[in-house]
Amino acid sequence: MSYRVRSVFKQTVDYPHQGAAVFMVFPAITLMIIILLIPVLVALVFSFSSYSLGSNHFEWVGLDNYQRLFSRSNYQKMFSATFTYVAIVVPFSVVLGLGAALLIHSLRFAQDFYKTIYFLPVMASLLAMAIVWEFTLHPTIGLINDTLASGCDISWLYHLLTGSWYGVDPTNSWYGNGCMRGFPLWLGNKNYALWTVAFISIWQAFGFNMVLYLAGLSSISRDLYNAADMDGALSSWSSFWLVTWPMLGPTTVFVVTITMIRSFQVFDTIEVLTKGGPVKSTYVMMYAIYEKAIQQNLVGMGSAITILFLAFVMVLTIVQRWLVERKVHYS
Amino acid sequence: MSHYSPIAETCKHLILIIGALIVFLPFYVMVSYSLKSPKEIETNTGGFWGAQAPMVNQYCVKLGNPVDQCTTTPIVFNYTSAFNKAPLLRYLLNGVIVTLSIFIIQVIISMPAAYALSKLRWRGREAVFNLILFSLLIPVHAIALPLYLMLSKAGLVNTYAALVIPWTISVFGIFLMRQFFKTVPDDLIDAARLDGMSEFSIVWRVMLPTAVPALIAFAIFSVVAHWNDYFWPRIVITGNQNLFTPPLGLREFRGGADGSDWGPMMATATVIVIPLIVAFLIAQKKFIGGITLTGMK
Numbered sequence: 054m055s056y057r058v059r060s061v062f063k064q065t066v067d068y069p070h071q072g073a074a075v076f077m078v079f080p081a082i083t084l085m086i087i088i089l090l091i092p093v094l095v096a097l098v099f100s101f102s103s104y105s106l107g108s109n110h111f112e113w114v115g116l117d118n119y120q121r122l123f124s125r126s127n128y129q130k131m132f133s134a135t136f137t138y139v140a141i142v143v144p145f146s147v148v149l150g151l152g153a154a155l156l157i158h159s160l161r162f163a164q165d166f167y168k169t170i171y172f173l174p175v176m177a178s179l180l181a182m183a184i185v186w187e188f189t190l191h192p193t194i195g196l197i198n199d200t201l202a203s204g205c206d207i208s209w210l211y212h213l214l215t216g217s218w219y220g221v222d223p224t225n226s227w228y229g230n231g232c233m234r235g236f237p238l239w240l241g242n243k244n245y246a247l248w249t250v251a252f253i254s255i256w257q258a259f260g261f262n263m264v265l266y267l268a269g270l271s272s273i274s275r276d277l278y279n280a281a282d283m284d285g286a287l288s289s290w291s292s293f294w295l296v297t298w299p300m301l302g303p304t305t306v307f308v309v310t311i312t313m314i315r316s317f318q319v320f321d322t323i324e325v326l327t328k329g330g331p332v333k334s335t336y337v338m339m340y341a342i343y344e345k346a347i348q349q350n351l352v353g354m355g356s357a358i359t360i361l362f363l364a365f366v367m368v369l370t371i372v373q374r375w376l377v378e379r380k381v382h383y384s
Numbered sequence: 385m386s387h388y389s390p391i392a393e394t395c396k397h398l399i400l401i402i403g404a405l406i407v408f409l410p411f412y413v414m415v416s417y418s419l420k421s422p423k424e425i426e427t428n429t430g431g432f433w434g435a436q437a438p439m440v441n442q443y444c445v446k447l448g449n450p451v452d453q454c455t456t457t458p459i460v461f462n463y464t465s466a467f468n469k470a471p472l473l474r475y476l477l478n479g480v481i482v483t484l485s486i487f488i489i490q491v492i493i494s495m496p497a498a499y500a501l502s503k504l505r506w507r508g509r510e511a512v513f514n515l516i517l518f519s520l521l522i523p524v525h526a527i528a529l530p531l532y533l534m535l536s537k538a539g540l541v542n543t544y545a546a547l548v549i550p551w552t553i554s555v556f557g558i559f560l561m562r563q564f565f566k567t568v569p570d571d572l573i574d575a576a577r578l579d580g581m582s583e584f585s586i587v588w589r590v591m592l593p594t595a596v597p598a599l600i601a602f603a604i605f606s607v608v609a610h611w612n613d614y615f616w617p618r619i620v621i622t623g624n625q626n627l628f629t630p631p632l633g634l635r636e637f638r639g640g641a642d643g644s645d646w647g648p649m650m651a652t653a654t655v656i657v658i659p660l661i662v663a664f665l666i667a668q669k670k671f672i673g674g675i676t677l678t679g680m681k
Contacts, residue, residue, distance in 0.1 A: 067505060073583040074506035077496035082512060084493060084553035089519045092530035099530070106536060153403065156396045161388065163397070169668060170404045173411065175675060176664045178612040180631040181653040184638055185410040188417065188646070196413060199428050256407065264676050318525050321614045325635060339525070339615070346529045347619055355529050367521045 093363065100356035107350065118357035130333040131341045131358075134247060135317065138337055141251040142258065142316040147308055149255065150262025155297075157263070158270045168267065171260040179257055183322040186253050190239040198236045205232035240326050243334040250322050250335055258315065262308045269304035273297065303377060310373035314366055338362050414657070417650035421458035425646050434458055443469075458647060463655075465648035472652060474626060475633035482547045482629055483610045487603055490554045495595075498561030499587045503573060513562075519555045525615055532619050542627060546620035551610065557602055560677065564598040565591060604674025608660060630656040 103114045122128045157167050174182065189196050204210045211232065215223035223229035231237070239249045277296045284295075320339040323329060329336035329344065338358055346355020412432070417425055420434035436457045443465070444454035456464070466472055500506065501513055524531070531550050532541070540546045568591065576590045592599075614631040621627045628636065634656055637649050664671045 068507060070500075070504040070583055071506045074500040074504040074509070077500040077504075077583070077587070078512055081493050081497035081553060081558060082515070085515065085519050085555060088531070088550055088553050089522050089524070089527070089555070092527040092534065093522065095530035095533060096527060099533070106533065153400070156400055160396060160400075161393055165668075167400050167404060168672075169665070170407055172664070172668075172672060173661065174407060176608065176660045176671070177411075177657045178614070178631050178634075178653075178660075180612075180614040181414075181634055181657050182410055184634065185414045185650070185653060188650075189410055189413050194426050194428060196409075196428065256410075260407070261676065264672050268676070314523070318523065320525075321631075324614075324618070325638065342529055343619070347532065352529070352533065359526065359529050363522065363526050366523060366526055370521050 096356045096359045096363070098356075099352055100360050102353045102356075104352045105350045106352060114353065118353050121354070122357055122361065127333060127336070128341075131336045131338060134329075134333065134335055135337045138247060138251055138254075138319060138335075139313055139316045141248065142254045142319075143309060143312050145251075146255045146259040146262055146312055147305070149259040150308065151266050151301075151305075153259065153263040154266035154270055155293075158267060168264070171263055173260070174257045175261045175264075177257075179253075179321045180325060182257065183253055183325050186256075187240065187326055190249065192236070192238045192241070197239075201228075201231060201236045204228075241331060243331045246327050246331055246335050250319070250326060253322050254316060254319060258312060262312065265304055265308055266301065269301045270297070273300045306373060306376045310369055313369055317362070317366060317369075411657075414650050414653050417647060418462050418654045419459045420647060421461075422647060424458070441465075462647035462651040465645075466651035466655060469645075469648060470633055470637055470652070471625065471628075472633060472655060475628050475630045476655070478544075478627060479611055479630045481544065483607045485544070485548050486551045486610050487606045489548065489552045490557050490602075490606060491599065493552060494554055494557040494561055495592065496584070496587050497558050498565055499583075499591055501558070502562045502565035503568075503570070503591075504583070516555055516558055520559065524550050528616065528619055535620060541620050542622060542624045544627065547617060547627070547629070550616065551606075554606070557606075560602060561595065561598065564595055568594050600670060601674040601677055604671055605677045608671075608675060611660060 100118055101113055101115060103112045103117075104110070153167070153171055157164050160167075188194075190198070192198055204214065211223075211228075212218045215221065215226040215229035215232075217223040217226075217229075224233065237245050239245050273296065277300065278292055281292045281295045318339055319337055320343065323335055323337055323340045324343065327335040329340050339362070342355045342358050342362070345351045345358065416432045416434075419432070419436075420430050421437065421439050424430035424434045436459060438455050439458055439461060440451060441454045441456055441461050445451060501509060501516075535541055535546050535549070540549070572590060572594070573586055576586050581589065611629075612631065613629075614635070617629045617632050618635070621629075621632060625633075625636070634649070634652050637645070637652055
């Protein structure tokens, strides 16, 4: 009881900088409320309306927008495109990032060379590089299809790639088919478009993951490997599972969640390369918000997607924090 | 690692070189196309440099100039068209204005807040810090739509303000600087107070100089993100070319591109991408540190 009284008494004496402190955080707090918190409320309110910008028509529609989100086939395609995209990009860019980091970390020469090259895409404007990839993947003049097609004329390569060497019918193979009927349109084909866009993302993102893994690797103490060696973990395979992988746990949690959040937010490549098509196969959520709310002025619908999107991202971040805070604590 | 074998080392290099070629491919294509003539691009000939055979700039002829004055090499044609057909210089300038304003305002707002949160004791500190931890959950791109609605109600769409305002508050910046300030010894601040410094001059004259390494990392993080950002400018800048940032300018170029524009378009892409790449190559360690800041809590 006496302790309590003392602490209350201390409060009045011990805050000599109360005024200065409040003054210092005031601009930040005000901006945070206006720019981050109020918009969430605005989106929430509009998601129950059929508002559109320019007309002063505002009507409550209850849960109509959400109902549409979960029943219309367009939005089902949106969810499926978004989740498929995330499900492709995350494992590939995390595994490639880890693989590159492990290889580079174990090198004797030229570590920095590879690190630099692999990090280049992270620095480059994704929009610009998406346009370059579009050229490279162009069905008629692109480097990729040109190279693929030139292989058709080289007899041994043709036999190797179509599998006719081991008695497979060349017209049944992917490559043989391409030689006969032309190679895929990549971005113009609904079976390839999402994978192609995902490929560009993986190309851009894995260098970022690699650098985080390299930092994680260099912080693992050599003693741990020696101890594992003593315990009989002689192969690099078992020392990876015994030491490296568990020690990289916190890095992996971070890498996976940040890659997830970023791939959820994919927009640049979709807007410039596919516009959500063909047949909505790349109709991801950010693009849907842009198309519905900004281009077609269906603010209510766009807000409902925004709220759902926010919910996904928040849940992901909270799960990440919970996983991380079991290990490290912000003091 | 411990058992070095030249064979294993060679195999690793082989795998990594193949990876490096794939990573490097689009950069090669970009620069190479920016050097070649339309014909060479269309037929995929000419190697990296192209033949650099003289070509006639049809656009220049249409403007009424004699043909011999309009004859240039592809490389000159591509790069001059990049700057003449669209106000690329203006786009670059806009990019600089926007990224710098964002960074400077972020610093002005977040430094005092971070100082108050890390070095001063005051009522409400916990609540404010919890609010910051909560706001870290909200990515600005995700609330682009309500922000756009608010800015358009305020009549700010198609202004520099619209490009800058949503980024003026960097919750992450506050969080980061707070973590950094916590490592600054209290004695330094007490000494400054004894010298009669006000709390505000402590922020700018004592804390700022000690925070330079952290600020450089944050600057790289912020500038790279906003120089390359396409989504937000795309939403708030509708049509007014004078406000286009570099990615928007490139997008506009692509919109109207026909066969003869590919070279100039790749030249534009090169001009937009190169500054950051060069800066990165000069100060690699700093850049990698800055970009991966979010991962180094």
